[in-house]
Amino acid sequence: MPIKIPVELPAFKVLSSENIFVMNMERAKTQDIRPLKIAIVNLMPKKIQAENELLRYLSNTPIQVEVKLIQTKSYTSQNTSLLHLKKFYNYFDDIKGEKFDGLIITGAPVEQMNFDEVLYWDELKEIMEWSKENVFSTLHICWGAQAALYYHYGIEKYPLKEKMFGVFPHWVNNPNADITRGLDDIFYAPHSRHTEVKREDIEKVEGLEILSESEDAGVFIVATKERRQIFITGHLEYDRNTLRDEYLRDIEKGLKINVPKNYFPNDNSDCTPMVRWRGSANIVFGNWLNYCVYQNTPFNINDIKNMTLI
Known part of the structure; x- marks a missing residue:
């Protein structure tokens, strides 16, 4: 079913070329149904790439998905044109009076910093606090x-x-479990991070459930029991070449970096990377939209205010 995005957004052309059903705003207005309202707080440096990756998987839903892209006011991306940001992005202040069925908060290349050292930490804290009463599932x-x-x-x-x-x-x-239903007994997912969370710390918190793990990568998917909060420590949304681009970027910067494991054939970075996670990504994003959002969010979106998360 369609994802509802502006026709001018680069992802519209990319997804259309992949035969993914995208719908422009004018056509969507003629359909008498309530779309899922999904906000994306995009903290990734290459925002257009992140948009393409996430919107590809948000298209896997039974009804329209209306997306709003959010950028931070306290830090402006240096890797995305100001024209693109001005045309397609909102600040939190612009949307905080709205309710959303779903919210996605992306990764960011700041994990080696203390949280309170991140320029937009105070702003992100405000967004996370706001999400408890204004978003059904994050x-x-x-x-x-x-x-x-x-x-x-x-x-x-x-x-x-x-x-x-x-x-x-x-x-x-x-x-x-609803979010992992349909996954293979062993499935693959990309990771790109310098830090981790530990199982023993999560197990101390009543109400959190560890749904998926890895012998190599540790805790992978964590969720609250009512699925109002989902935490994924890796990057199921990544495209074929995202890890390659990160690897080449670090090499160019002279950083010490190993070849991404289980990615290039024979660990040869001149080869085309192998995609092993696309099916799993479709399942997890589809399950989130279907079971955690669509089937449980109130039809009257304003009722979310009466369903405080924590």
Whole structure:
């Protein structure tokens, strides 16, 4: 079913070329249904790439999805044109009076910093607090997951000896859980981070459930029991070449970086990377939209205010 985005957004052309059903705003207005309202707080440096990646998977839903892109006011991206940001993005102040069925908070390349050292930390705290009464279900990705686990539950992040970088096998702890339903016994997902959260810290918090883990990458998917908060420590949304681009970027900067594991054939960075996670990404994003958002969010979106999260 369609995802509802402006025809001028770069993702419209990209997704249309992949035969993904995207609908322009004018056509969407003629359909007499309430779309899911999803906001994306895009903290990634390459915002257009992140848009393409996330919108690809948000198209996998039974009804229209209306997306609003959010940028931080306290920090302006240096890797995305100001014209693009001005045309397609909102500030939090612009949308905080609205209700949303779903919210996505992306990762960001700041995990080696203390949370309170991040320029937009105070702004992100305000967004996370606001989400408790104004969003039905929030999906946090990578650093966004670590930030939310720390803000909501005081769960710390810990530095790794070396970057968790590559595509790793994972298993599902509860095959009947809604967010992981349909995943293979062993499935793959990309990771790109310098820090981790630990199982023993999460297990101390009543109401949190570890749904998926990896022997190599550790805790992967965590959720509250009512699925109002989802935390994913990796990057299921990544495209084929995203890890490659990060690897080449770090090489060009002269940083010490290993070849991403289980990614290039024979670890040869001249080869085309292997995609092992696309099916799993479709399942997880589809499950979130279907089971955690669509089937449970109130039809009258204003009723979310009476369903305080924490």
